[in-house]
Amino acid sequence: MTVHPNQPLTLSGLSTNGVSQPHGIWSLQALREAVDGGRITKVFLAAADNVGRPLGEHLPARRFLEHVGDHTAFRIPLMVWQLDIEQDLNPDLEHVGGLSIGGPDCYLKPDLSTLRVLPWMTDTAFVICDPVLADGTLLEIAPRQILKRQLARLAEHGATVQCASELEFFLFEQSYEDGWRSRYQEMSPASRYQGAYDPLVAISNESFIDAVVEQMELAGVPIEALSCEYGLGQQEINLTHTDALEMADRHFIYKFGVKAIATRMGKSATFMAKWDAAGLGSSCHIHTSLWSVDGSTPLGDNELFDGFLAGLVDAAREMCLLYAPNLNSYRRFQPNSFAPTTVACGNDNRTLSFRVVGDSSHRRVENRIPGADVNPYVAIAAAVAAGVDGIERRLPFPELIDGDGYARTDLPQLPTSLPEAIDLFAGSDTAKSSLGAEVHAHLLTVGRGEMNAFLTQTVTDWERRRYFERT
Structure with a gap:
């Protein structure tokens, strides 16, 4: 999302068209209603990188809802966890999705208990995801998974x-x-x-x-x-x-x-x-x-x-x-x-x-x-x-x-x-x-x-x- 300095913030639980929205954690039903009402148009699927920043992808909200039960529909390059803070590839982490193995994707599995709207992201829902490898196992080096273990x-x-x-x-x-x-x-x-x-x-x-x-x-x-x-x-x-x-x-x-x-x-x-x-x-x-x-x-x-x-x-x-x-x-x-x-x-x-x-x-x-x-x-x-x-x-x-x-x-x-x-x-x-x-x-x-x-x-x-x- 492009962020513009001095753009007014959306406060008091209102979307940009002034309709009340839930606070805190959202249910899928609340998201569907907001999407149907035109108040939410995108969902950002976020995962923490090595530094602890949210990296991920925006999806059209309707596509997210259509595939929310199948995390294999949501992908990101595995090399996200090969990058340093300036997003340069660390050659010593080449085995983590590097080009020598084709730069493969991993899946992003949404944790729906984290689904919410962040008011500083216009008309966008936000959900934290756990990276999943092609064989169905969780990415053990992902920061959130390190804590879970x-x-x-x-x-x-x-x-x-x-x-x-x-x-x-x-x-x-x-x-x-x-x-x-x-x-x-x-x-x-x-x-x-x-x-x-x-x-x-x-x-x-x-x-x-x-x-x-x-x-x-x-x-x-x-x-x-x-x-x-x-x-x-x-x-x-x-x-x-x-x-x-x-x-x-x-x-x-x-x-x-x-x-x-x-x-x-x-x-x-x-x-x-x-x-x-x-x-x-x-x-x-x-x-x-x-x-x-x-x-x-x-x-x-x-x-x-x-x-x-x-x-x-x-x-x-x-x-x-x-x-x-x-x-x-x-x-x-x-x-x-x-x-x-x-x-x-x-x-x-x-x-x-x-x-x-x-x-x-x-x-x-x-x-x-x-x-x-x-x-x-x-x-x-x-x-x-x-x-x-x-x-x-x-x-x-x-x-x-x-x-x-x-x-x-x-x-x-x-x-x-x-x-x-x-x-x-x-x-x-x-x-x-x-x-x-x-x-x-x-x-x-x-x-x-x-x-x-x-x-x-x-x-x-x-x-x-x-x-x-x-x-």
Whole structure:
């Protein structure tokens, strides 16, 4: 879909012709009625790529309804999962739908429990799909399937998880097009001074933030809380907790929506972990609580939670690649920055990688390692994989650390660079056995591809300043 800056947003559950439409998840019947009424003309079939972006195809809505029971009618090139963030083919992922095997398609199987209308997509329904190979098996390396596999492992132990994402981003007055033309050197943040939790600073961004909140509610992505954050133009919008797969789906939709709404309003928003070396980074703290499989009983005081938390802490360094997947991710891990550097957990302690919150059965853990650039499916899968490993090894509840975690250099430290994280992940028996050899190899190759792209395809401003005249 072509998106036009300054195009009015469709609010209050109305289609462009003013007819009321359902909020949140849609039924097929509701979609049929909207199609018959001319209010919905297209359906976008979306799947998360390696980065966690929605890629897919638009279909005429009537064709979607005619074939919705037969996913083999919906196709996309398998090489989508061979592409990097710039959509260059990673030669080390040639086996994933590459040209040497003919560039085959895979099928997109719609998950109808995700069918909804995203108000920022004009007259279009949206459904998340699971990629299916020609032999009928699911694509195991697809991010959503990676998470599903880990949730199934946890269910075997009689538990499931609920999650909530706390996503930060920076908002700018310039459009994405203007930022691109200026090489992002002339960006004006949406606030002039640091104004964390300051309602006066928030006033200047009300039109944008109000649009995001209203659009998300209509799209079935409820908001828990929102605030201005410490960085210039930095915003934080927290999503209401729900089961892990639904949270990952909402997170996936939310990031897409924030950028789409910014585009339509002639602004831009970035979820880079650290967009400015002199400023603060943007996090994606993920709150996780353990529940019975039917979701009725919290397990925060159960030995399952003890093992789960211990596994998180124990595997944090090895899994860091999946919490911090990009070169830029590691710029965020700085002392006294509210981003962690020390691998430990503490009771309501924001200076550590893991913060334990709540009491008794309602205890939960906040994973403070992920940045806003994270792929939600992969990050939550990594946490569940580490937690299940802790449960299976019957690890005891870890020591709770008090005081300033930044000063505790006697404790394990997070990796400080992408190469270090890659090496830790590559050598991790926990990651390989928990995720499975195929998924482990794929995620490792994606990480290495990101590193190699920087090393072999980039000349930075820092290099020009340092070497242009003096070498």
